[in-house]
Amino acid sequence: MPALVADLGALPDLPVRAALDEITRTLTAHGSAVLVAPPGTGKTTLVPLALAGAVEGRVLVAEPRRVAARAAAQRMASLLGEPVGERVGYAVRGDSRSSARTRVEIVTAGLLLRRLVAEPDLPGVGAVVLDECHERHLDADLLLSLLLDAREGLRPDLPVLAASATVAAGRLAALLGDAPVVEVAARTYPVAVRYLPPHRGERIEACVARGVREALGGTDGSVVAFLPGVGEIRRTESALRGAGVPVLPLHGRLSPAEQDAALRDSGRRVVLATAVAESSLTVPGVRAVVDAGLARVPRVDHRRGMSGLVTVPVSRAVADQRAGRAGREAPGTVLRCWPEGQLLTPFPEPEIRTADLTRLALDLAVWGTPDGRALRWWDAPPEGPLAAGREVLRALGAVSPDGSLTPRGSRLATLGLHPRLARALLDGADAVGARAAAEIVAVLDDDTLTSGVDLAAELGRLRAGHHPAVGRWRSEVTRLTALLRPRKPDRPDAGSAEPHPAALGAARAVALVVGLAHPERLARRRTGSAPVFLMAGGTAVELSGDPALGGREWLAVAVADRTPGAVHGRVRAAAAADRALAEEVAAALLAETDEVAWVDGDVQARRVRRLGAIVLEQRPLRDPDPALVREALLTGLRAEGTGLLRWSRADRVLRQRLAHLHRTLGAPWTGVAEEDLLAAAEDPAGPLAARLASARRRADLAAVDAGDVLRALVGWPLAGRIDELAPERLEVPTGSKVAVDYSGDRPVLPVRVQETFGWRAGPRIGGEPVLLHLLSPAGRPAAVTDDLESFWDTGYPQVRAELRGRYPRHHWPEDPRTATPTRRTGRNRPA
Incomplete structure (x- = not known):
């Protein structure tokens, strides 16, 4: 050829x-x-x-x-x-x-x-x-x-x-x-690199404008400035008024004529570009580049149900490509709006790792490999996001439960839109008419067509011709409308009649189409003064700058994002809705369930009608399912601990004694730590189950005797040996029965020195000596020992000297082994 x-x-x-x-x-x-x-x-x-x-x-x-x-x-x-x-x-x-x-x-x-x-x-x-x-x-x-x-x-x-x-x-x-x-190696000219980081508090657009002015003063050629998005381009363009040369934007949303104007070799000029000018485009006459060092890339937050474009630092490879623009035709200069030495990633993050994969999932289903495992990938799609995309397709009816394509999925795929927007176009045409649906979807598919939050108002501006991008919008509307003709019903209830949009109302039509695209973003205002809305997907979003929408009870949210660290997401674009519309377009999210849960410190039983996470109605449930009540009580115990039961002082001591037996003897003595008691509570066949069976609320838990629970946990006949193996009290020479402290690693007997007179050796528990905390007459520690026989010989003389000086009215015998023990706190000398 x-x-x-x-x-x-x-x-x-x-x-x-x-x-x-x-x-x-x-x-x-x-x-x-x-x-x-x-x-x-x-x-x-x-x-x-x-x-x-x-x-x-x-x-x-x-x-x-x-x-x-x-x-x-x-x-x-x-x-x-x-x-x-x-x-x-x-x-x-x-x-x-x-x-x-x-x-x-x-x-x-x-x-x-x-x-x-x-x-x-x-x-x-x-x-x-x-x-x-x-x-x-x-x-x-x-x-x-x-x-x-x-x-x-x-x-x-x-x-x-x-x-x-x-x-x-x-x-x-x-x-x-x-x-x-x-x-193939490039013929390039040297490029001088200078760094121009933003001043403290300076916006990136102001820094770029400052860099452009500096570049214009140092070269007689054109300047290309790279910015992350259209908004930054517009603000930089305003900041460069009076620069003395034409300032031309260059981005993908401009008309062909406007793009050609920026690319045409028409003399010295400043071109404010997004990433479109990084590689395959040639901008003639460029001698200087000003790089904001930022790019706008897609990101998806599956947990919060929000996706969109976020601004991130560019990679080193991208920064080098941008700089190369200045040295294609002659020596040039690049001004980088970030500090010298700032670390950059080597290459851009592949979109497949971070973007919404719903559309990719549909393409894979059309190709016949829903999970994509039969393909060779540069980077395989992550399992989680791909599964999330397939779940969206199932909700849209585009794929069957096994992931295979449905006839409706085939129809959605032919439209060349994101599956959500394709669904909104098809089903919206049935509800509001093909032309109106196309007009709304064209706005949803182009974020540069909206400068305000209220989508209905933005659509009104476009329809009236009062928008700079009205030509592009009308062309897209014509294209989308043509995609709907001729069309066959792909749903059992899809009619062929063309509804009259006026009958529905323009604002409500916008909300309906938005809701069809994003049913999980239908939102209801929370009670309170701030305009905070809870979306059906469970994420709270805040609306600011639009009092009219902020005062509405319901919104259909088209675009929402969230700044890291912010309490709520932020509504970027929405339309006023109502409950009836929400229930109509998100019928799949409607559910009426009996909910028994631990809420605000007690069991709450109610019958709830929800739209996703949004509560529509609720009423008390008089006879809740016992299994649900049990699970709610367990949730309360997990959250607040077994302190919800009735614990006497004796019960707490018993727990310490049992813990000592488990620690020293092991099986069959069971543990009684918090996790052990919670595990026993969760066992429906365990000893705690019967004691929780009649409980219905927090007060019932407070009536459950913790000591009974502990004994039941140990079981018979072990429970009968607790006093033998871990006695609660020990008798001392005076005849007093002193409580043993089991709270530490070993048993402790706190006793006054005078009550131990006559003991030649200390007591033992489980064959091991008890640690004696010997106290003064005032109950203060005087000595600690687990070898009383040795203490009488070596430690007691010094203790005796100290206590005689501090308590002279008390009897401090030289030989404590033969002395008479006493409980008295006054003078106690032999007659």
Whole structure:
């Protein structure tokens, strides 16, 4: 097949041009290859043109972003001297230009993934180029795995070239079947790196604006500033008013004309860009880069049911790529808005490890491998998040309990939306009409269309044409509406009539569609002054800045996030709802149950109607299930301990005696520590079960005699030997019966010295001597011994001298072994 360009030498003198023959030979010979080429080498625009002359069929180039796909197509078409849509075309969501003559088509990774899932044999495709693999987007990683699977089955002849600026080439080559690696070095100019960390309390946008002004003063070229998102771009743009040069935004939500304006070589300017300008795009004339050092990436919090974009520091590889923009055409400068020496991770975190995997789970179900284990992965999807995604699909009716695809799941997959939004579009069309559902879903799918919390108000602005992105929104609405025609009912109750949205009310229609997409985010206001709402999923969220919504009892929350350390999540976008709507769209979350639980220190028995975690109604339960009552009492014991039982002083002493027997004699003497008593309480056949059987509330626990529980735990006949083996009291020479202290590691007998006169040796328990705490007449410690015979000889003389001086009216005999013991505290001298 003839090459698109008759003489490859006529192509721009970019570093990759010299390696084009090697790349095409390697790929066609081996069927797969890895191309490592830094930004600016020409890999995105020149390699596909060369491949088109070496393979039969169309060359598909997968780019990570729409703006990159369009820009690459325009650049390639200009090299051929023809408009886009002839031999070079592109296709992104909602926009495509191609024809029967198209030989090279640049598409987004997500769009190619949809095509591959729909037609695994990719008819008419002669080769696939996966550009910018290093960015590790979720769609791109899944696309790579599915392409490898297709090559092993339906398309063993399909060449796959994985191209990247910076990547662990060995790992990628192994994944592609020990594919050869072709490396192309970039021709770059030196870049001076300076650090410009934010001042104390300075926002990142102000720091970037300061860096841009400094860069403009040091170069006569253009400046690219990297910021994490659209909001930061807008604020930086405001801060740069009066900079003296045009300030142009560049991000994926702009119209094609606005993106082209930023990419066009139109003289000195400042381009404020998100990550779209990191790799596959060329911004001509750049001599300086200002890097905020931040990126916005998807994260999901499965426990709280919230997902969205979060701002994180960039990796070292990304920071280096951004800096390289300044040295493509001449020596340049990069100003980094973080402290020198700040540690960065080596590479970006793959999205598959952190993102919501519901859409990936649907693609796997369509592919026929719901758990994905049959595929080869760069990084396999984590089990927990993938299982959570499959659970969402089951709730939507997209997959059966065994994970296989349902007809409804097939319909959702064809829409090219997140399954939640696809469900909202399909079911919302039945309720509010196809056009209205498409209008609402288009807003939910594009976070830049909302600047306020109230979605109904934002939709009103769009419908009235009072929004800067109204053109993009209308195009998406038209696309989504077209997806619904013609449509067959995929639910038993799906009708064909087109409801009149006015009959439902515009605001309520928004809440209904939001609720269809996120039923677990339907929220009811908590009692109190602060606008805090409990979502059906169990997470509390706070709404601020919108008094009208804050005063409503019910919300349908579309977007919520949570700052680490914050008590509540934060509502970013929502619509006013009501209970009837919540029960309608989240019927699967409705449940009426008998709840018996330990609440606020006592058993609470009630019949509760809930919407997920939200209590709708409750009433006392007069005759609760005894098993539920028992479990609630056990919960109380676990939470507050066995101190809930009735403990007398004798019971506590008995517990200490039993603990001593368990410690010294072991089995069959059982332990009586807190964990032992709780374990006995949880045993339905144990000795404690019968004593708890009649308990219904905290007061009943307080009536349970702890001593009976302990004796029952020990059991007969051991209980009959407690006094023998661990006597509660010991008789001393005066005839007094003194309580033994078992609270320590060994038994202790605290006794006045005068009451031990006449003892030649101390008492023993279990064959071991008791530790005597010998006390003064005032009850203060005078000596400690477990060898009384030795004490009388060695220790007593000194103790006698001290006590005679302190208590002269008392009798302190020289020979305590023959002296008469006494309980008296006054003078006690022999007559």
